[in-house]
Amino acid sequence: MKCDFISLACSGIQDLVPYQPGKPVEELERELGLTDVIKLASNENPLGPSPRVLSAIQQGLSDITRYPDGGGYRLKRALSDKYAVAVDSLTLGNGSNDVIDLIGRAYLGSGDEVIYSEFSFVAYSIVTQASGATAVVTPAKAWGYDLDAMLTAITECTRIIFIANPNNPTGTWVTEQQLTAFLDQVPEQVLVVLDEAYTEYVEHPEFPNGLLLLERYPNLIVTRTFSKAYGLAGLRVGYAVSNVQIANILSRVRQPFNVNSLALLAAEVALSDDEYLAQGMALNKQGMALYQQALTAMGLSYIPSVGNFITVDFAMDAQPIYQAMLEAGVIVRPIASYGMPQHLRISIGLQEENERCLNTLNRVMNL
Template sequence: MNNTDKIYNLAVSGVQKLIPYTPGKPIEELERELGLSNIIKLASNENPLGPGKKALAAIQATLKDLALYPDGNGFNLKSALAEKYAVDMSQITLGNGSNEILELVARAFLTPGLEVVFSQHAFAVYPIVTQAVGATAVVAPALNYGHDLDAMLQRVTDKTRLVFIANPNNPTGTLLNHADLEAFIGALPDTCVCVLDEAYCEFVGGQSEDNSIAWLKKYPNLLITRTFSKAYGLAGLRIGYGLSSPQLADILNRVRQPFNNNMLALAAAEAALTDVEHLQNTITVNAQGMQFITEGFKNLGLGWIPSAGNFVLVDLKQPAMPTYEALLRKGVIVRPVGVYELPNHLRITIGTQAENQLFLQALTEVLGRIGSLPIATLPPSLAVAG
């Protein structure tokens, strides 16, 4: 080992072997690599409609104040969230995306020797925050690509401090029955915090968005995390939040960094909560796009995992990386999910109608060139005009 490598030995043990999270390839990176233009990105579950008009107006109105620090307590956004969900402001923790809330709960509750339970095929950040603090990950096998709650509960011991559940799950899109999920939370010991990651809850529809909020009154060890990055179209501003008991929120806010939310994010998120029309348009476009893309998969002879989110996993029945790379060369960015132990799948974010058409056309051409799958001709309704 040379002298420059010795620095790695100084890092804490969990960090030394940590593999950082790899985000979806940025459009600019593909432009640099291949010199392409008119690239479409369907890799990171972003909102294809972007931010709503109210959020954009709030950002514009806030620009004049950028020389000032933001409100470190996020009073206005907390007030809006408290009103929306009928909770007290003391139950809210604001994060730099809901991703930061996941990190905060790990920092606050985990040490080496303690354990975290989560499912196979669950969000990649769960093992990352676990390893970073030196705790032990206990992975329960998936059931039909989703959470096996019985298997997870069997793995909870007196060493378990956190349980992570994503509902809908990323990257598979599976959705748990609410009665089963509440029974699971109720069966957990009070020495274990249940983190219910609901980053995609707005796409589920019905009363599902409100059901879990009611559980906060019964389960003081429950933490619900949500984000403005997906349905609200504010991924670039990085803002999310946690809902919990006041006591749990107090612990998280003790380790939360001051000014972790910038001024533009706070203003945009507050405005976005009132933009019902934009949210409904987003949900409608997603539902239509999901039907459109899965119909395309059917015509291509491909299987997929039914999804409750704004993305869908397609099963290529062969290693997915060659198809992923071929799509890149056509200017279409999707997401390989080999890191989730799903090497034959690609995750596709639902885009606009035009983006969905371009993706299906590119996929048809790529699979036809590879020649290893039965290729059906897309019907006129799925073809790209011109």
């Protein structure tokens, strides 16, 4: 082969490192011949899907020969009714990652700058590099966002600022007062993308609801997902809420059938399943308390988290610990790619999964 097809790609994509998801259970089973594997690596809902969702999917199977509603009218209507937002302010995506990618495709190009924090979700760097824009990475403060540093980093070339609240992979968060003080100082022509993938897990009076800030800040875009608290990670449904002009622009680059028919149906039903959501919140709260207590007893530090995961600091290279846990059939998440080689992120699972993970970790640490 004489042609170098990599060199034919856009300059920003040539050096792009693909996103590395948490290791699938089936992959570990194939690699090590294991049959009893638990996965606590991808912040998935451990409850399994809601019975109401499963019933709706079963009823919808007969229609899969038809294209889905390209506009997602029923899901948009349900979101509009639940959150009191305009239907035409909504953009649906194949997960919130898809919406983030749409924002980058619509608003970024060569010469533009994107601000995001150290130790923040890797999708922001991927979108930035793929679009040919320049990343401006501000230093973290106590593993979270330093909003003052982000303000200082704004230039005439800044087009987008990404803020995850709560942040993945650290679980840190900013208060409503901190966020609004920040937004008050961001120029209107700079878009602020507030990634609220884990917002349903947070129970704190000072935690902001980005949707309530949209009218006050027309340059704000709020993204959310059904992959976490609503338990639909495998179906890939997310959405953005923004002012109508931004939503109109995003619709121009959105693929016409980017959310499949079963996903649209499942998300609509999940949105009204308050019992399932409450059950998941209670399970997460119980599991988080267990991890905090056990990690403290083991003498391990962790980053306080309001998400459905906890990030542990081993004060040493965490890769051997990760590998030893894999060999014991427990999948957690190494985050060296986030600049945190001494940490592992652990998703909150079912009680028996949490106990097994902690027992395995204790055994590995004492080898």
